[in-house]
Amino acid sequence: MPGELSRAAAIVGAAEANEIGYPEIPKTSLQLHIEAIKNVSDQTGIPISAIDGIFSAGWSSQIAEHLGLHPRYIDTTSVGGCSFEMHVHHALAAIHAGIIDVALVTHGEAGWSARANHGRGTGRPRGMGDPWDPGSQFSAPYGISGAPSNYSHAMTRHNHRFGTTPEDFAHIAVVTRQWATLNPRAIMHSRETHPQGGPITVEEVQTSRLVSWPLTLLHCCLVTDYGGAVLVTKPEIARSVKTKPVWIAGAGENMSHSNMLEMGDFTATSAAASSATAYKMAGMGPEDMEMAMIYDSFTVTAGITAEMLGLAPRGEGFTLWKDGHAAPGGRLPINTNGGGLSFNHSGMYGMQLLVEAYRQLSGTAEDGGYSGLPGKQTKARSCVVNGTGGSLSTTGTLVLVSD
Amino acid sequence: MTGARGIRSVTVAYPQFADSARRGVPCVSAPFRRRQSLAYNKPIPEPDPLSRPFWDGAKAGKLMLPRCTDCNRVHWYPRWICPFCHSRNIEWFEGSGEGRIHTFAVQHRAFGGWADEVPFVTAYIDINEGDRMFTVLRGVDPSKPETIQIGARVRVEFEPASEDVHIPFWRVI
Numbered sequence: 001m002p003g004e005l006s007r008a009a010a011i012v013g014a015a016e017a018n019e020i021g022y023p024e025i026p027k028t029s030l031q032l033h034i035e036a037i038k039n040v041s042d043q044t045g046i047p048i049s050a051i052d053g054i055f056s057a058g059w060s061s062q063i064a065e066h067l068g069l070h071p072r073y074i075d076t077t078s079v080g081g082c083s084f085e086m087h088v089h090h091a092l093a094a095i096h097a098g099i100i101d102v103a104l105v106t107h108g109e110a111g112w113s114a115r116a117n118h119g120r121g122t123g124r125p126r127g128m129g130d131p132w133d134p135g136s137q138f139s140a141p142y143g144i145s146g147a148p149s150n151y152s153h154a155m156t157r158h159n160h161r162f163g164t165t166p167e168d169f170a171h172i173a174v175v176t177r178q179w180a181t182l183n184p185r186a187i188m189h190s191r192e193t194h195p196q197g198g199p200i201t202v203e204e205v206q207t208s209r210l211v212s213w214p215l216t217l218l219h220c221c222l223v224t225d226y227g228g229a230v231l232v233t234k235p236e237i238a239r240s241v242k243t244k245p246v247w248i249a250g251a252g253e254n255m256s257h258s259n260m261l262e263m264g265d266f267t268a269t270s271a272a273a274s275s276a277t278a279y280k281m282a283g284m285g286p287e288d289m290e291m292a293m294i295y296d297s298f299t300v301t302a303g304i305t306a307e308m309l310g311l312a313p314r315g316e317g318f319t320l321w322k323d324g325h326a327a328p329g330g331r332l333p334i335n336t337n338g339g340g341l342s343f344n345h346s347g348m349y350g351m352q353l354l355v356e357a358y359r360q361l362s363g364t365a366e367d368g369g370y371s372g373l374p375g376k377q378t379k380a381r382s383c384v385v386n387g388t389g390g391s392l393s394t395t396g397t398l399v400l401v402s403d
Numbered sequence: 404m405t406g407a408r409g410i411r412s413v414t415v416a417y418p419q420f421a422d423s424a425r426r427g428v429p430c431v432s433a434p435f436r437r438r439q440s441l442a443y444n445k446p447i448p449e450p451d452p453l454s455r456p457f458w459d460g461a462k463a464g465k466l467m468l469p470r471c472t473d474c475n476r477v478h479w480y481p482r483w484i485c486p487f488c489h490s491r492n493i494e495w496f497e498g499s500g501e502g503r504i505h506t507f508a509v510q511h512r513a514f515g516g517w518a519d520e521v522p523f524v525t526a527y528i529d530i531n532e533g534d535r536m537f538t539v540l541r542g543v544d545p546s547k548p549e550t551i552q553i554g555a556r557v558r559v560e561f562e563p564a565s566e567d568v569h570i571p572f573w574r575v576i
């Protein structure tokens with residue numbers, strides 16, 4: 001008997017870049033990608049704008065941005081030469097699941113031209129360190145240095161558009177620190193765990209060292225080490241193991257840009273789209289969420305994302321913290337581990353979000369050892385989890401529920 | 404937008420790679436180049452086949468922009484394909500060199516040559532032709548961010564960073 005996914009999708013076109021082999025005029029990897037994509041679109045008559053899933057060995061956000069697409073499925077599996085067969089496998093699953101209709105699997109690799117180009121334009125993963133990457137040419141020359149120097153521009157625009165202030169966002173840091181004081185694994189748990197640990201005030205946030213105005217140091221996340229893992233399995237197994245299941249009720253992803261140059265609205269992210277997908281899948285809405293785990297690389301990230309997730313009206317995300325709703329004992333606990341701001345942030349914080357969401361929904365957040373102290377456990381049975389990547393670029397949203 | 408006035412259309416066939424492939428430099432200019440690199444100690448962009456017309460324009464004091472000849476929309480950064488209608492018919496033309504501040508920040512921490520310049524103001528500029536560029540903003544006081552106005556008018560200027568590369572910066576007017 002064929003499996004359930006058998007013939008659930010088909011390859012309907014295949015094309016190559018205009019010149020391949022040893023092009024007379026050396027090419028870049030990006031150029032080879034785009035030529036092939038345009039050609040396969042022409043061949044099939046499927047417009048590029050119909051593509052809703054992108055699969056490539058590390059290039060997906062750049063390709064999507066270059067094409068001006070906001071795909072609902074983004075796969076950058078890069079495990080060597082077999083990656084593309086895996087992309088087809090993943091696309092099959094995504095199409096079968098009804099997540100996407102048209103998957104683009106794309107490859108561009110200037111293996112030969114790299115010599116003539118002295119290694120430039122070859123597209124190391126995500127263009128990092130490639131002097132021909134758009135960011136290298138049009139952002140890096142202007143003294144931009146890491147996430148804080150980018151995200152600060154979003155806070156300025158939010159302040160301008162909605163009449164908010166940096167002090168409003170400082171409340172996010174203050175409340176998140178309250179949660180950290182309940183988590184002994186949090187860097188900023190107390191004076192014992194860090195010289196600047198323990199409770200903080202809005203004034204202390206605002207008078208801490210300026211990093212990138214309007215962001216002071218305490219508006220910014222930590223930089224730490226971290227390791228985490230989760231297991232996902234089918235219901236039959238989930239009900240038979242000794243731990244409690246936390247069900248994936250909904251999931252969605254999207255992106256608005258790769259480089260902040262392409263961020264259309266500096267006060268919004270693709271979490272509006274990714275959460276809409278996740279809520280729809282779950283048959284639930286923001287009003288059904290009893291807690292939230294929101295990537296807080298900066299206070300402004302959390303405040304804007306709360307708006308995108310529908311947890312607060314536009315321009316008012318910060319009020320969840322300022323009015324105490326997100327705090328211990330509040331009606332909508334947010335970032336109960338102490339967040340990237342005060343618990344732990346290793347550079348890519350999405351795993352920390354998952355681990356804490358599992359602990360809260362499985363009722364194990366107060367267990368001894370690593371998980372926390374009495375008072376940390378919320379009563380939540382539903383949680384919206386939202387990760388943000390890049391420069392407010394990409395988002396993945398999950399709606400998780402317990403029995 | 405307002406930028407259509409007075410724009411000269413210059414269509415450039417690309418890839419414009421031939422120039423950038425020539426790396427040989429007469430030895431007589433070497434000392435000059437060394438002085439240049441000492442004078443400009445911040446990251447110097449490397450033109451690529453796609454962006455070469457922009458950097459050639461910058462060297463001549465012109466803000467060259469890519470525009471799709473099918474949908475007529477201007478995009479930034481340079482693309483191999485129009486991000487709006489997916490046409491590959493793209494021309495370069497000289498833009499107005501004017502725009503407005505979309506948003507900004509004051510950098511108090513930076514690396515390399517920029518570390519000597521802190522604090523300095525960075526900004527995203529809505530160019531009159533309809534897309535957005537990033538810059539270090541000139542003509543403003545980094546110690547008084549409250550005096551910098553989103554929406555303020557700005558004009559581009561170019562600073563020679565090397566013999567080949569002149570970098571655009573925007574100044575409040």
Ligand SMILES: [Zn+2]
Pocket residue numbers: 471472473474475476485486487488489490
């Ligand atoms: Zn177009």
